[in-house]
Amino acid sequence: MRVHTSKLRHMGIAVAVLAVVAPISLLGPGNASASPVAPTAATTRSSTPKLGSCKSSITLCALKVLAPAGGTEGVFLKQVGGSVLASRNPSYPFEPASSIKPVIALYALTKVMGGALAMTTPIPKISTAGGPDDCPPATIVGTEQVGTALQQMLQVSDNNRTRELMQYFGVSALNAFVTSLGMTNTHFQTSLLTPGFNVIGCDSYPGSALPTTVDGNTMSLSDLGILWSRIAALPAPYSSAFYALAAGREMSNSMGYDFTGIWPGVVKLVRAVAPTSLSSAQVNSFIDRAQVSVKGGSYEWHICQSGAKCERAWASFAFVAYVPWCARASLKQTEYVGSDFVSASDTAYASTPVAFNVTGPAITALLRSPVISAMKNWKNCAPKQLPVLDVHGSTMRSSRTVGVGATLATIADTESSDNAADMVGTISWGDGTRSVATISGGRGTFQVHGWHSFATGGVHTLTIIVKSEPTGASTLGYTRLEVA
Numbered sequence: 001m002r003v004h005t006s007k008l009r010h011m012g013i014a015v016a017v018l019a020v021v022a023p024i025s026l027l028g029p030g031n032a033s034a035s036p037v038a039p040t041a042a043t044t045r046s047s048t049p050k051l052g053s054c055k056s057s058i059t060l061c062a063l064k065v066l067a068p069a070g071g072t073e074g075v076f077l078k079q080v081g082g083s084v085l086a087s088r089n090p091s092y093p094f095e096p097a098s099s100i101k102p103v104i105a106l107y108a109l110t111k112v113m114g115g116a117l118a119m120t121t122p123i124p125k126i127s128t129a130g131g132p133d134d135c136p137p138a139t140i141v142g143t144e145q146v147g148t149a150l151q152q153m154l155q156v157s158d159n160n161r162t163r164e165l166m167q168y169f170g171v172s173a174l175n176a177f178v179t180s181l182g183m184t185n186t187h188f189q190t191s192l193l194t195p196g197f198n199v200i201g202c203d204s205y206p207g208s209a210l211p212t213t214v215d216g217n218t219m220s221l222s223d224l225g226i227l228w229s230r231i232a233a234l235p236a237p238y239s240s241a242f243y244a245l246a247a248g249r250e251m252s253n254s255m256g257y258d259f260t261g262i263w264p265g266v267v268k269l270v271r272a273v274a275p276t277s278l279s280s281a282q283v284n285s286f287i288d289r290a291q292v293s294v295k296g297g298s299y300e301w302h303i304c305q306s307g308a309k310c311e312r313a314w315a316s317f318a319f320v321a322y323v324p325w326c327a328r329a330s331l332k333q334t335e336y337v338g339s340d341f342v343s344a345s346d347t348a349y350a351s352t353p354v355a356f357n358v359t360g361p362a363i364t365a366l367l368r369s370p371v372i373s374a375m376k377n378w379k380n381c382a383p384k385q386l387p388v389l390d391v392h393g394s395t396m397r398s399s400r401t402v403g404v405g406a407t408l409a410t411i412a413d414t415e416s417s418d419n420a421a422d423m424v425g426t427i428s429w430g431d432g433t434r435s436v437a438t439i440s441g442g443r444g445t446f447q448v449h450g451w452h453s454f455a456t457g458g459v460h461t462l463t464i465i466v467k468s469e470p471t472g473a474s475t476l477g478y479t480r481l482e483v484a
Contacts (some may be wrong), residue, residue, distance in 0.1 A: 058086040058369050062340060065362040069313070069355040071345035076221035077366045080229055080320075080335035086366055089221065093185045094343040095314040096219035098157045098200065098297030102318070103186065104165050105150050105245065106231055107177045109238050112146075112404065119147035119241075119451040120401050123168045132158035135202035138194070147245070147451055154246040154295060156259055159201035171197040181230060183223035189216030210312040210346065214299045221339045224318040228337040231293075232320045236440030237449040240420055241404050244438050248293040248319070253424045253469065254436045262294045262319065265364045266371075273372050275379075282382035286375060288470035289331075291322035291421035294363070300353045309346045313353035316341035317363050322421060325374035326381035331417040334374070338366045381417065388414045391448070391464050391477025398483055400454040404438060409464050409479050411439070411446040415471055420446060424467050427452075430460030430481070437464065457483045 054061035062075040074089030111117035122143035126136050132152070136159050149165050152158040166174065171188050178186045189198040198204040198215040205211055231242055243250045252258040267287055274283045295318055302311035318339035325332050340362045345355040390412045398406070408427065425437030427450045438449040448464055460481045467474040 054365070054368070058366060059088050061368065062086060062362045062365040063088055065365045066340065066342055066358050069315075069342040069345040069353075069358050070347065071313075071355070072343040073341065074221050074343075075338075075340045075362060075366060076225055077336060077338040078225050078229075080232055080337055085336075085370075086338070087221075089341075090225075091185060091220050091222055092341075092343070093218040093220055094316065094341045095213055095215070095299065096186075096217055096297055096316055096341075097214070097299045097314060098159075098162075099224070099295055099316045099318055099339075099341075100186070100188070100200070100217055100219055100297070101153050101157065101162055102227060102231065102246075102295050103174060103178055103183075104162065104169065105154055105242065106227065106234075107169060107174060108146060108150055108165070109234065109242060110177075113235070113238055117146060118401060119145065119150075119404050120453045121146045123149060124164060125149075126160040126164040128158070128160045130160075132156050132160065133201065134159060136160040136163040136199055145453070151245045155251055155255075157295075157297070159199070162200050163195070166197060167195050178223075181226055183219075183226050185218060185220035186223045186227075187218050189218075208303065210303060210309075211301055212344070214301065214314070219316075221341065224339040225337050228318055228320045228339075232335050232337065236420070237404060237438050237447065240438045240440045241449070243291070243293045243421070244436060246293045246295060249291050249421065250293065260294050260296055260317070261360055262296075262317065262363055263292050265360060266290065266292055266321075266367060269364050269368060270371055270375070273368065274375055278375070278379055278382075282379060285382045285470050286324060286378050289324040289333075289417070289419065289422060291419075292319055294319040296359065298353075298356055298359075300356070302349050305349045308348055310349040311347060311353060313345045313347070313355040314341075314343055315345075315353070315355040315359045317359050319363060321367060321370075322419075323367070323370050323374045324378075324381070326377045326379075328377075329380050331381045333419065334370070336367070336370060338363065340366070389466060389468060389473045389475040391466055391475045393462070393464065393477045393479035395480040396482065398481055400457060400483055402450065402452045402454075402481075404449050404451045406449060407447045408437075408450060408462060408481075409448040409477055411441070411448065411466055411475070413444050413446065413468065413473075415468065415473070416444045418442070418444075418468050418470065422469050424469055426465050428463040428465075429454070430462055431455070437466070439466070454483050459483070 066073040077086035078084045124140045125144040127139040127141045149161040153161040204215045247259045249263045252263050298315040300313045304310040321336045342355040393409045419442050420439050423439040427437050428434040441447050462479040464477050
């Protein structure tokens with residue numbers, strides 16, 4: 001990077017991680033590259049929460065974490081179906097970078113629910129030679145499934161997949177979609193140049209000074225609240241499909257790490273604030289019943305490498321969190337949607353801008369009070385014995401394309417407090433490929449879903465393995481699939 005020359009750095013932060021393990025392809029045959037790459041120094045942000053006590057409101061506690069970045073800051077937390085618990089600058093239109101990408105994913109799932117699209121639908125693939133953080137080229141290199149592109153866009157914030165999805169759906173359709181949702185401050189910036197919109201990850205307004213915007217897209221915290229509430233309200237199995245595609249706990253379960261670092265931050269928070277009366281096993285059972293799905297985004301622009309104000313940064317996160325709690329001996333769950341942003345943070349040049357380092361911990365600060373309240377009576381709901389899981393397969397007929405709406409097997413669970421987020425499963429499709437299962441349901445009965453394209457017809461025996469994360473109970477079952 002040359003001193004005194006404007007330079008853009010994009011660090012997409014994906015919608016919530018531990019050690020890296022060998023990934024499992026989520027999307028069937030011929031998609032080995034579909035698994036997210038392990039995080040690198042260029043694409044991962046620390047989300048270690050600042051766990052010092054804060055006796056102020058949730059809003060002020062989160063803003064205190066954001067304060068070192070300067071610029072314009074905002075925070076938002078709302079109980080789904082309930083009241084707003086924290087809010088600062090909720091309507092401020094900020095530069096979202098990759099935080100706008102879940103709009104595309106929700107639009108796609110809406111099309112899948114309506115039957116106009118399938119997760120296995122092939123779309124033109126943009127070259128990924130420059131890596132997920134690059135300014136995407138226009139080069140088409142064959143096709144890939146919609147589900148592959150969505151997974152890469154959400155989990156590792158791949159800009160190439162974002163461009164190909166935006167080109168496939170059309171920016172006018174996406175802007176009309178956000179309008180229909182009532183997201184009045186959200187807009188994908190159009191352009192007279194090809195491909196008709198400002199490409200995320202590219203410098204759309206080059207110049208020598210610190211810019212007021214990078215790609216011209218806008219979003220607000222109140223709009224993010226609407227968006228993530230709609231994601232949480234998706235019917236089964238589509239909500240589970242979104243979480244399986246996104247970063248957060250589900251990514252940590254299936255891939256062994258969370259690209260964003262938010263989920264490990266929440267785990268650390270729970271351990272730090274847990275009542276001393278809870279045993280380690282009881283604290284773990286709370287963690288196992290919590291769920292976070294998250295997406296973030298950031299840009300950094302610098303014009304020098306020495307001086308007080310050499311760089312300008314934008315960073316944001318948004319999430320939906322499911323926090324368990326106990327009413328006497330009855331397990332309950334409360335959903336929260338929340339977000340934060342730092343806009344135009346002008347600081348001295350750093351390898352990792354200040355704004356990038358504070359937005360993750362501020363999300364943890366937003367969840368601190370709900371988690372403390374939820375854990376007060378948790379001892380009454382912690383599991384006391386190992387439940388039994390049983391997968392019931394069946395004989396089914398299918399075309400060569402299996403859609404996410406199909407129920408491939410059912411699960412009986414004697415632990416009625418388990419929820420779909422507690423279940424981790426894989427499907428071996430009988431043709432040498434396997435993928436992560438999407439699981440929906442609750443109250444002791446669950447459904448197993450997945451999407452796949454078979455190269456040929458015939459009879460395939462599906463091997464389905466499911467485990468309950470909170471209890472450790474696991475089971476295996478088979479489904480006979482007659483493919484036409």
